[in-house]
Amino acid sequence: MNYSSLLIPAELKENANAVVRNQSIDITIEDVDKMVVKERRTVTVLNKLGDRNVAMYESYDNDTRITELHAFIYDALGNQIKKYKERDFTDVSAVDGGTLYSDSRVKYLDYTPITYPYTVVFESEYKTSTTGFIPWWLPINGYYIAVEKGQYSIKNPTGIPLRKKETNFEGFKIESASSETEISYSITNQKAIKYENNAVSYREILPKATITLDKFNLKGVYGEYTNWNEFGKWMYEKLLTGRDVLDEATKTKIQELVKGVNDPIEKAKIVYQFMQDKTRYISVQVGIGGWEPIAANLVDKVGYGDCKGLTNYTKALLDAAGVTSYYTIVYADEKRDIDKDFSSIQGNHVILNLPNKGKDIWLECTSQTMPFGFLGDFTDDRNVLVVTPEGGVIKRTTVYKDEVNLQTTKGAIQFKEDGSLNATLKIVSQGLQYDDKYSNEGYTEDELIKHYKSSVWNYNNNLEIQSSKLENNKKDIVFTEDLEISIKNYASINAQEYLFRVNVFNKNSFVPKRYRTRNLPLKIARGYKDVDEFEIKIPEGYTLSALPPIKELSTKFGSYKVIFTKIDDNTFKYNRSIAIKEGVYPKEDYKLYRSFRRSIAKYENLRIAITKK
Template sequence: NQETIVDMKAVDNVMYSVKQAITVFNKNGENSARLVLFYNKNTAIKAIKGEVYNEVGKLMGKFSQSDFKDESAVQDFSLFEDSRIKHFLPLVNTYPYTVVYNYEIRFKQNLIIPDWTPKPANDIAVEKSTYTFICKPNEVLRIKAQHLANAEEKADEKQKSYTWKANNLPAVKPEPYSPLKHFYQACVKIAPQQFSYFKHQGSYNNWQELGKWYYTELLKDRQNLLPATVQTIKDLVKNEVDDKAKAKKIYEFMQEKTRYISIQIGIGGFQPYSAADVDRLGYGDCKALVNYMQSLLAVVGIESYYCVVEAGTQKVDLDAFYASMNQGNHVILCLPLKGDTTWLECTNQKIPFGFLSDFTDDRTVLACTKDGGKLLKTPKLTTQANLQVRKAELIIDATGNVSGTLQTNFSGSQYDNRQSVLYKSFTEQQKTLQEDYNVNNIRFDKIEYLQHKDINPKLTENLSVDIRNYATLNEGKMFFELNAFNIHNAISDSKNRILPVYINRGFTDIDTVTYHLPENVLPFIQPINKAFSNDFGSYESNAMLDGNKLKYYRKFVVKDGTYPANSYETFHKFMADVNIADHLKIILSLKK
């Protein structure tokens, strides 16, 4: 049970009150009983209290704010964060038990009103949940409610209120390959037209107006640079005539000069450090580094847009029809070069110029310009571009041991597959690759990486390997799996599926492996050809003998997209067939 009341008494005085009762049936649900509250200079926790009851409803204990742990919310890579958290988990080891929380928070702003989701997770059942929003009768609100009955509205000369209710929502098992929760989750989002935030006033009804406020209040006049830096940039690109070539040189200058550190201060963590501060200190967060890069480009007259994006490997668009400051967790830079729009990720000192990676590709973003906000789309890393291409030359000796070389090229979204390995020690690289390749008795004698940094970058991995006892010998036969390095796992079943099938990102894997066979192997095999396809992708593999060489080829394609719920069985079978084909063993006869 939960009751949430938001009372917007004024633009700088919003009271957020919650009463909730949570029953925990076993240890697996224990974390759902934990309460975590954030606060800072703009958010004050006014009161917390609660009780714990046993399975028959007998009071076991009470607690108050003094029982909560109080810690900094600073991340390991953060600097100057002023956010803190209070958190509490009852120390109960008999189940079931019920914890009741009552707390009240005051927000000194109304730009960000927390969204209400009556069912926060699949494994939580909801008996009853209500949400009431109260404000003055003349307040203009934009409200987005989805998968809920219409609100009950009340109004008089002093206030108006909206109340939503959700009852008897069962816990459900999560379904694999489901869409992101915000597509199907019941929720209410509210954005007042008039707002106050850290003593900054404003109003907006759409992304154009919000982007204008962003530019005017948060970004303008924060791009001044030291005269010496201005001259350095001019000298850096004086021999370049093409804006893109100039931008690339300036980007690499920025990467060399700066490093990323999270900084959550200023106007609620939304306003960047000034360009002069980043220039002097050599560090900044995403906002500061984008603002700095934008300032450097402006020195030579290259236009760019400061863009707010919801970053992460899961692709999330900003809602084109509902503008709010609750959306977006990262900032990138857009260069609207004539006929060649280019995007820059400014927090990664190693990433190639013009490459966004799967962290921010293929999603709607807000460009904040002097003319207001513009919704733009970042480029998509396609199924065809998300390539992993591997070629291997392997020698199998008469006892079944394997040695040889592998070369793998990673591009598109798969370019990041080995980024974490690049800068590790050789010992750490060996350990990581043993986990990634997952082949018994594999040893890496040589590990080499080559980066081809351009807008469509490629990473090449060169390995020398030894695999003891890869092939099995028995009764005059030699057995081994043709697909040594890229076996794809099957996926779990999903009976009585409700949600659509969602594949976030497509990819293409191509493997060519040549096995040099020992002299005591008879040069004969049954032809091996596998090929099947459907809406979800395609698979083909074949093997053939060429003298003492056994050549194996495999191509596996998975397509991104959203598919009907009843198609999951087809997808499940497709992936099961891939797994079976990947485990195919070759049987070779040995000379007597």
């Protein structure tokens, strides 16, 4: 193959940071416990943003052996400038601290380009006894990536029963073939898709093929399943049973802690606090470290674990307290569902489920600071797999919808003759707005002041925090900020008038980017509501003329309302509310949404002029 970047068709370079020139993934399933995966990937990186698409690494552990690992680098004209053999790759633990997972490792190559474009040819092969993880086919792995040619094949010569699911194939140049012993896919000349602001995740629109075996081996454990119930039952019996053993001394300690407490939820709160105080989280890279959690007594001994180990440990502690809970598999961070219609090994994180008379409680066991029963935006509002002794059950985690994510601000502002102001504020945050703020409690005084000045109110020059008091009410999941603030030279003063922007402390100036032609659906990822109430006093010697009328906007995307109320000649009230609704809307609605946000942003800059008496 000629690797010159000059040979890439112009239409494939359009909107592309990288072009996959050729990628082939060939998987051979030799037996239930024998799989060979061979990949050859040629990627031309057009600019610095394309570097992330190189991905020269391979993972291994006790049951996965790397048998081939090479990389070649070519310049823009296709001349080879670097060659790497397996010994040139850096070999590191896949674990961030701790020794419980010492067999989980990654070999990677971190190449720093001299010029752009450049081309990488990456070749790897590994053999594994784990057939539970069959690599998915994701021919276009994100926005701004073009694909000249992509191929994927699975050879299954022994005819082990398998299932497949094809997602988002429509509209893409994909060819597929299938027989009893082989499945293949290919894609050619796929242009890069340009990301648009407030769009859906690429996972929701780009093609994907998922394949899984009905009979498989996972880290030395044989299994069979064709649905989530069977998978959950296998997981409970083969991976979790026997991992929840605790030393008698720890059991006794837990039983003493909950002695006299009858309500299982109150018991769970005590146990959760015990776990948070005792443990710390260590990270294990996705796909490494197996699916079997470290035994609870080991975590109890060393005081740390990954999500699997800490969740299993918490479950064992709750068992000791007589509280039922279930190990639960989830996709964390980016909001993704476990596919309820296609059972396969999915997820990248584990949380704990507590049944509670139809109102499930969910526990994040990797955080030392998260309130009991609060998930935040890390694992909220998504389908998860709850693993019970009777089998797997798909449930949905807590939804923090729109007005649940509430911030209320009450304050008083005193303007002075020299244009400065003093203010007192009480800001109360709940839902995901709590999630955004509760970590502020860990800031030093200097860090907190810097946070307010550079992040929260960076649009206010000369702002100073005179005093601050934070209260993290973990019981009710409410975060309160009591602040005293001063701002010098806030108002503009001349001989005739005193002019100031009335929205001092919660200016929302977000306006979505303008597109001549919108191609992707509009997604408002998170809804919320802000309610502000300020009493504003003007300086002595000035008088209020007519205040602005009520401003009110109401759309399918949310609402906005501002009311001014005169109290006396020197005082008025400023009441403002903004509510944004989460949702996915057709691309045709984007202009309407942009217009709505532009109207808000414009009114947020409203200035009031007062005159001397």
